[in-house]
Amino acid sequence: MKKALFINGSPRKKGNTATLLREAMRGAQEAGCEVEMVDLYDRGLNYKGCMSCFACKIKGGRKGVCSFRDDLQPILEKAVEADVLVCGSPIYCSYPSAGLRAFMERLVFPAVNYSDYSRPVVNKHKCSATIYTMNCPNEQVYRANAYDVVMDISAKQLAMFGPTEILYSFDTYQFNDYSRYDAARFDEAHKAMVRDSQFPKDLEKAYSLGKRLASQCQSDD
Ligand SMILES: Cc1cc2nc3c(=O)[nH]c(=O)nc-3n(C[C@H](O)[C@H](O)[C@H](O)COP(=O)(O)O)c2cc1C
Numbered sequence: 001m002k003k004a005l006f007i008n009g010s011p012r013k014k015g016n017t018a019t020l021l022r023e024a025m026r027g028a029q030e031a032g033c034e035v036e037m038v039d040l041y042d043r044g045l046n047y048k049g050c051m052s053c054f055a056c057k058i059k060g061g062r063k064g065v066c067s068f069r070d071d072l073q074p075i076l077e078k079a080v081e082a083d084v085l086v087c088g089s090p091i092y093c094s095y096p097s098a099g100l101r102a103f104m105e106r107l108v109f110p111a112v113n114y115s116d117y118s119r120p121v122v123n124k125h126k127c128s129a130t131i132y133t134m135n136c137p138n139e140q141v142y143r144a145n146a147y148d149v150v151m152d153i154s155a156k157q158l159a160m161f162g163p164t165e166i167l168y169s170f171d172t173y174q175f176n177d178y179s180r181y182d183a184a185r186f187d188e189a190h191k192a193m194v195r196d197s198q199f200p201k202d203l204e205k206a207y208s209l210g211k212r213l214a215s216q217c218q219s220d221d
Pocket of ligand 1: 136
């Protein structure tokens with residue numbers, strides 16, 4: 001059975017990112033995948049980014065997967081073996097969340113072939129995607145703010161493993177109750193309107209994405 005792994009790079013297990021990831025997961029499951037979601041900010045999960053141990057580059061050593069032993073290592077094993085991988089993150093200060101960036105360092109660096117950049121060390125080809133959620137209102141502002149420079153480049157690193165895509169969810173609803181926060185920059189009525197009209201469409205896109213990736217990927221089994 002094909003395996004699909006979903007990585008939530010938001011600390012909020014019921015936030016915008018996790019909700020979209022769950023829809024993508026539902027799509028992949030309906031298309032016949034065995035699915036699993038990992039919350040990177042789970043309190044029981046202690047890990048850091050790449051520790052620069054170079055175990056993944058050592059001559060005769062195990063290649064293509066980070067072997068630094070901590071709570072992330074078994075998750076990286078699953079990510080490397082997955083047929084479908086979907087990462088999700090909010091934009092945090094113009095970057096993917098620190099949790100997802102650390103995960104990406106540990107996933108991507110072992111695949112970088114220091115002897116030949118054109119031939120990454122890929123144990124299993126996979127279809128992948130990244131889901132980004134943000135306050136940013138639309139794609140034009142996304143590009144004007146140069147978010148694409150960092151966010152898209154980070155997401156496109158997954159292209160090492162096979163075809164990859166990006167799904168954006170703009171202008172997300174951030175607080176349960178806007179009246180409790182100093183956030184005059186945001187109009188709650190507008191945010192609620194986007195949540196009720198646009199976000200359901202983003203959920204449909206996420207569902208289709210999960211289904212599409214699951215159908216496109218080729219399992220070795
Ligand atoms: C620390 C922090 C930094 C943020 N920085 C940005 C930013 O640079 N650009 C942006 O559009 N939204 C930014 N946001 C808003 C979040 O990206 C947005 O609310 C997102 O949908 C939250 O995802 P979640 O509901 O999955 O937690 C920031 C939020 C936080 C908490």
